[in-house]
Every structure is written in structure tokens, then in C-alpha cells.
Amino acid sequence: MKQLLMWLVAGLLCASARAEVIETPVKLPDNxxxxxxxxxxxxxxxxxxxxxxxxxxxxNDYARSRARMLAEKGYVSLAVDMYGNGKVATHPKDAKAFMDAAMAEPDLMNARFDAARKLLLKQQQVNPKQIYAIGYCFGGGIVLQQARRGLDLAGVASFHGSLGTDHPAGPGDIKARILAAVGQDDPTIPADQVRGFVAEMLNAGVDVQLLSFPGVKHAFTNPKADELGKRFSLPLAYDAHADQASWAALLAFIGPRKR
Known part of the structure; x- marks a missing residue:
């Protein structure tokens, strides 16, 4: 009976811990x-x-799961739809079309990001000087672009996202600290792009961390990458070590949440 009671208490404590994270669908300011x-x-x-x-x-569920994981650590998180229309692709052809349409309107994407930041600033649990941005694949390139815009962000982290730009940052342009994690066998992020990124960040005087994982392919943080890679013949593969190491680096980058 005593052991059963202990199991029940442990179960209630686990349920309580899960219940601490509240998910709320939100509309961004300015529609x-x-x-x-x-x-x-x-x-x-x-x-x-x-x-x-x-x-x-x-x-999709993957991006939302990452936001939930951050909230479990105590951070307020906002998973934002940068396509602005709720569309989620299940085929690379559609994903590319959605991405290309978004990239064709950079001012709209910047405005969407600004609106997300504005929404966070309204939350009482948010310190205005401690807003970070992270992105995966397409999102990794987007958050780096926000840093290059000179936004007042505490830090930006890109996971298997494009590091290139047509408008490199100059000295003093970037306020945020930068963390970038890439796979060395990711053909979408070739070595010369990585070298160019590092040179850009050093020239701009940025506090930058680069994690480069040997033998690791694109989308290494997504547990469904193997399945998607095989189905569509894409260079995608999950890597548990790279995923866990880059996530630990992110948490250290942001710092522990104080109650």
C-alpha cells in the first residue's frame, strides 16, 4: 500500500509538472x-x-514541440507562423513553394517577426532585454536575418539553417549574440558558406558560437528526418548526438530561468 501511494504521488507530481505549460493559440498584432x-x-x-x-x-507539430520544450524550462516561447496563412506542407514541392513565396516578401516577413516580438513584450513574464529567437532550416536563416537587421535581441540561434546573405553585416550592425549549429555533411550549407559566415561575424564584432558536427546531414534535430529523407530522396538524417549537444548549447546560451 505504501509503495502504491508513492507511485500515485509521483504520478500526480508528473502530471502537475506537465500541466504547468499552457499552450494558447494567438493572433499577431496588426493582423x-x-x-x-x-x-x-x-x-x-x-x-x-x-x-x-x-x-x-x-x-507544424515539430516546431511547436520545440517551443513547448523551452516552456518546460521556464521560458516564455512563441512558435510563430512565418507563412502567415496556417499552411503546413507534407511534400517538399509544397514546402519549397511556401518558402519561396515567403522569401519573395522579405518586408512582410520582417513585419511578422516584429509583431511576434511585440506580442512577447506584452507578456508579464517576459523581460524586454531577454528576448531570443531560434529557427530550424528555413527558420534558422530567418532569425539570422533578424539579427543582421540590428534588432534588439539578446541572442539568436540557428539550427541547420542557411548562413549566407546578400547583405553581410558590418561592424556594430548586430546587437545579438549568435549561436549556429550545422552538419558538415549538409549540402545545403557548404563549407565555403560556413567560412563566409564566420568571417562576416568576426568582422562585425559579434559574440558568435559555431557548432559543426562531422558526418551530420541536414535537419539533424528533427526525429522524423530519416523518414522524410528516405521518402523524398533528400539529404536529411536525424542525429541524436548533434541534436542533444546543440540543444544543451542552446540552454546554456540562453541561461537558466530564475523563478
Whole structure:
């Protein structure tokens, strides 16, 4: 009976921990789109917040799961739909079409990101000086572009996202600290692009961290990458070590959440 009681208490504690994270569908200011806000009610004081930008597939369950994982650590997180229309692709042809349409309107994407930041600033658990942005694949390139815009962000992290740009940052242009994680066998991020990125960041005087994983392909943080890679003959593969190491680096980059 005593052991059964202990199991019941442990189960209730686990359920309580899960219940601390509240997911709320939200509309971005100025009718610029939508997203999902994640708040951990166990944290009262203002602290770090994170904007999460999805892969080229759109704002699907994977992007939302990453936002939830951040909220479980105490951070307020916002998974934002950068396509602005709720579309989620299941085929690369559609994903590319969605991405190309978004990239063709950079001013609209910038406005959408600004609206997401504005929404976070309205949350009482958010410290205005501790807003971060992270992105995966398509989203990784987007958040780096926001840093290059000189936005007042505490930090930006890109996971298997494009590092290239037509408008390199100059000295003093970037305010945010930068973390980038790439796979060395990712053909979408060739070695010369990585070298150019590092040179750009050093020239701009940025506090930058680069994680480069040997033998690792594109989308290495997504557990469904192997399945998608085989189905569509794409250079995608999940890598548990790279995923876990880059996630640990991200948490250290943001810093522990204080209650």
C-alpha cells in the first residue's frame, strides 16, 4: 500500500509538472498572422522569452514541440507562423513553394517577426532585454536575418539553417549574440558558406558560437528526418548526438530561468 501511494504521488507530481505549460493559440498584432504561445505558470518573475521559427514545412507539430520544450524550462516561447496563412506542407514541392513565396516578401516577413516580438513584450513574464529567437532550416536563416537587421535581441540561434546573405553585416550592425549549429555533411550549407559566415561575424564584432558536427546531414534535430529523407530522396538524417549537444548549447546560451 505504501509503495502504491508513492507511485500515485509521483504520478500526480508528473502530471502537475506537465500541466504547468499552457499552450494558447494567438493572433499577431496588426493582423500579421498567428502562432502558439507557451507559458510556464510556475515562473512569476520576468525572464527570458524565445521566438521559434519553423522549418520550410511550416508551423507544424515539430516546431511547436520545440517551443513547448523551452516552456518546460521556464521560458516564455512563441512558435510563430512565418507563412502567415496556417499552411503546413507534407511534400517538399509544397514546402519549397511556401518558402519561396515567403522569401519573395522579405518586408512582410520582417513585419511578422516584429509583431511576434511585440506580442512577447506584452507578456508579464517576459523581460524586454531577454528576448531570443531560434529557427530550424528555413527558420534558422530567418532569425539570422533578424539579427543582421540590428534588432534588439539578446541572442539568436540557428539550427541547420542557411548562413549566407546578400547583405553581410558590418561592424556594430548586430546587437545579438549568435549561436549556429550545422552538419558538415549538409549540402545545403557548404563549407565555403560556413567560412563566409564566420568571417562576416568576426568582422562585425559579434559574440558568435559555431557548432559543426562531422558526418551530420541536414535537419539533424528533427526525429522524423530519416523518414522524410528516405521518402523524398533528400539529404536529411536525424542525429541524436548533434541534436542533444546543440540543444544543451542552446540552454546554456540562453541561461537558466530564475523563478
Amino acid at each position: 500579421l498572422g498567428s502562432g502558439y504561445l507557451y507559458v510556464n505558470d510556475d515562473y512569476d518573475t520576468p525572464g527570458q522569452a524565445v521566438i521559434v521559427v519553423h522549418e520550410w514545412w511550416g508551423l
